[in-house]
Amino acid sequence: MSGTDFDLIVIGGGSGGLAGAFRAAAHGARVAVLEPGELGGTCVNVGCVPKKAMWLAADLSQKLALAAQLGFAVPPPQFDWIEFVTHRQRYIANIHNSYQQRLDANGIALLRTRGCLLSRDTVETSEGVRLRAPHILVATGGRAQRPDVAGAEHGMVSDDFFNLCAAPERVAVVGGGYIAVELAGVLQSLGSRVDMFVRGRRLLNGFDEELSLQLAEDYRQYGVKLHLDYALRSVRGAASKFVLRDASNDDSAPFDALIFATGRCPNSDVCGAAGIGIELDPSGHVHVDEFQNTSVEGVYAVGDVTDRVALTPVAIAAARRLMDRVFGGDAESRLDYSDIATVIFSHPPIGRVGLTEDEARARFGDAVRVYRSGFRPMLHALADSPQRSLFKLVCVGEEERVVGIHLLGEGADEILQGFAVALKRGIAKRDLDETVAIHPTSAEEVVLMR
Ligand SMILES: Cc1cc2nc3c(=O)[nH]c(=O)nc-3n(C[C@H](O)[C@H](O)[C@H](O)COP(=O)(O)OP(=O)(O)OC[C@H]3O[C@@H](n4cnc5c(N)ncnc54)[C@H](O)[C@@H]3O)c2cc1C
Numbered sequence: 283m284s285g286t287d288f289d290l291i292v293i294g295g296g297s298g299g300l301a302g303a304f305r306a307a308a309h310g311a312r313v314a315v316l317e318p319g320e321l322g323g324t325c326v327n328v329g330c331v332p333k334k335a336m337w338l339a340a341d342l343s344q345k346l347a348l349a350a351q352l353g354f355a356v357p358p359p360q361f362d363w364i365e366f367v368t369h370r371q372r373y374i375a376n377i378h379n380s381y382q383q384r385l386d387a388n389g390i391a392l393l394r395t396r397g398c399l400l401s402r403d404t405v406e407t408s409e410g411v412r413l414r415a416p417h418i419l420v421a422t423g424g425r426a427q428r429p430d431v432a433g434a435e436h437g438m439v440s441d442d443f444f445n446l447c448a449a450p451e452r453v454a455v456v457g458g459g460y461i462a463v464e465l466a467g468v469l470q471s472l473g474s475r476v477d478m479f480v481r482g483r484r485l486l487n488g489f490d491e492e493l494s495l496q497l498a499e500d501y502r503q504y505g506v507k508l509h510l511d512y513a514l515r516s517v518r519g520a521a522s523k524f525v526l527r528d529a530s531n532d533d534s535a536p537f538d539a540l541i542f543a544t545g546r547c548p549n550s551d552v553c554g555a556a557g558i559g560i561e562l563d564p565s566g567h568v569h570v571d572e573f574q575n576t577s578v579e580g581v582y583a584v585g586d587v588t589d590r591v592a593l594t595p596v597a598i599a600a601a602r603r604l605m606d607r608v609f610g611g612d613a614e615s616r617l618d619y620s621d622i623a624t625v626i627f628s629h630p631p632i633g634r635v636g637l638t639e640d641e642a643r644a645r646f647g648d649a650v651r652v653y654r655s656g657f658r659p660m661l662h663a664l665a666d667s668p669q670r671s672l673f674k675l676v677c678v679g680e681e682e683r684v685v686g687i688h689l690l691g692e693g694a695d696e697i698l699q700g701f702a703v704a705l706k707r708g709i710a711k712r713d714l715d716e717t718v719a720i721h722p723t724s725a726e727e728v729v730l731m732r
């Protein structure tokens with residue numbers, strides 16, 4: 283084997299790529315990873331990790347306000363954004379170091395460069411070096427996309443949010459999905475006045491409608507202005523003042539910052555996927571089968587570049603199972619994509635696993651039975667804060683198999699994981715009824731619904 287021959291070349295050192303590289307190396311494969319940016323990709327650098335750090339800061343600021351209402355002598359909190367970012371980035375630097383150490387310890391070659399597929403077994407680096415391997419993993423992730431309207435270049439995207447040094451006074455967030463809801467919540471909590479411009483008639487399309495309506499209510503109470511059914515026509519921006527114009531040519535108030543959270547597109551174009559005949563869907567996602575095979579033999583793909591669920595643990599799990607198949611001798615190893623739990627780090631958070639009520643009714647008709655519990659969590663009730671929780675169970679058939687769990691409220695992010703295991707194991711409502719509650723908690727509502 284020469285210095286440019288490997289068993290596996292991984293293009294992209296993000297969540298999926300690194301997980302695949304480590305698992306392949308553990309099976310004895312000789313691995314090269316190509317990554318021009320920071321190790322860890324989107325999740326570690328401009329996604330889950332810095333986002334969750336900002337969410338924790340926002341959550342603390344809300345808790346400080348509750349504490350003040352409950353008798354603690356808390357002076358109005360002054361948030362030093364730059365100091366917080368120093369802690370956040372130190373945390374991230376530790377992740378980079380730990381990845382680098384693991385790569386070294388596993389003998390994985392890291393090339394700080396871009397990779398482009400030349401054929402089914404050859405990748406060319408930006409410097410023109412050709413590497414060869416019988417197995418290639420495409421794990422190049424995705425990038426934020428701006429809407430196709432005049433002036434869109436003036437706005438930030440989520441990557442830029444993480445470069446902020448202070449809360450802008452008035453912020454416009456365009457979009458109503460995961461990132462829009464999360465960034466709007468953080469900014470409002472940390473002192474901005476946020477307006478959300480949402481194309482649809484509600485937040486979080488595809489999530490349970492009742493929970494999305496309740497979250498919209500929570501956001502309004504919290505001071506976020508929601509502009510639903512908003513058709514953005516253009517943006518004018520100059521000297522850090524932005525004005526949005528809608529389809530009726532009405533102008534918005536001026537904003538100090540504008541953030542587009544209008545979806546992401548796959549990085550299949552920057553790694554030569556189409557050039558070697560890899561099948562893409564109309565939006566450029568790499569089409570993979572249930573074993574993560576692309577349409578070109580020996581070339582696989584995982585994570586956000588594929589036409590599957592765009593979440594970090596999904597990219598990681600898919601990559602590990604793939605490497606167990608390719609190098610670990612387990613011919614059937616593949617990820618079961620059903621019933622993947624997900625959390626939106628809104629204020630309060632939303633957790634979801636399985637079918638929404640609408641999806642269940644479309645599939646099972648009258649056999650669906652829904653249980654719900656709306657309540658004020660104890661801390662909020664004590665502090666006379668209006669924030670409410672709404673938990674829902676979607677059940678099907680005479681045995682009332684639980685096919686969906688939807689939690690909006692404080693703690694939902696931490697409560698859901700265990701119940702996701704239960705749902706995946708096929709529990710029925712009766713199993714929840716037979717489980718003795720843990721009192722007093724929010725989680726107990728899941729086993730007490732009648
Ligand atoms: C703001 C935000 C918040 C998020 N929050 C969460 C969350 O809370 N929970 C969650 O589960 N998911 C979250 N996600 C989604 C999560 O970040 C992605 O699903 C995950 O990072 C996908 O991993 P990946 O390996 O497919 O791609 P990435 O992590 O994006 O990694 C791809 C890597 O490939 C590299 N690359 C691209 N082209 C090339 C090339 N030609 N050659 C070499 N390298 C290349 C890139 O530099 C990048 O490092 C969030 C995303 C965003 C944007």
Ligand SMILES: NC(=O)c1ccc[n+]([C@@H]2O[C@H](COP(=O)([O-])OP(=O)(O)OC[C@H]3O[C@@H](n4cnc5c(N)ncnc54)[C@H](O)[C@@H]3O)[C@@H](O)[C@H]2O)c1
Pocket residue numbers: 428429430456457458459460461462464480481482486514543544545546591592593624625626627
């Ligand atoms: N907590 C988490 O796990 C988490 C957090 C962030 C992102 N993610 C992942 O990243 C993915 C991408 O997140 P996202 O928020 O970018 O996408 P998204 O698909 O959740 O939301 C995109 C939003 O942009 C709107 N939109 C699209 N084009 C528009 C246009 N031209 N004008 C106005 N609005 C427009 C859509 O209507 C939608 O509301 C998510 O689907 C999720 O898989 C996960």
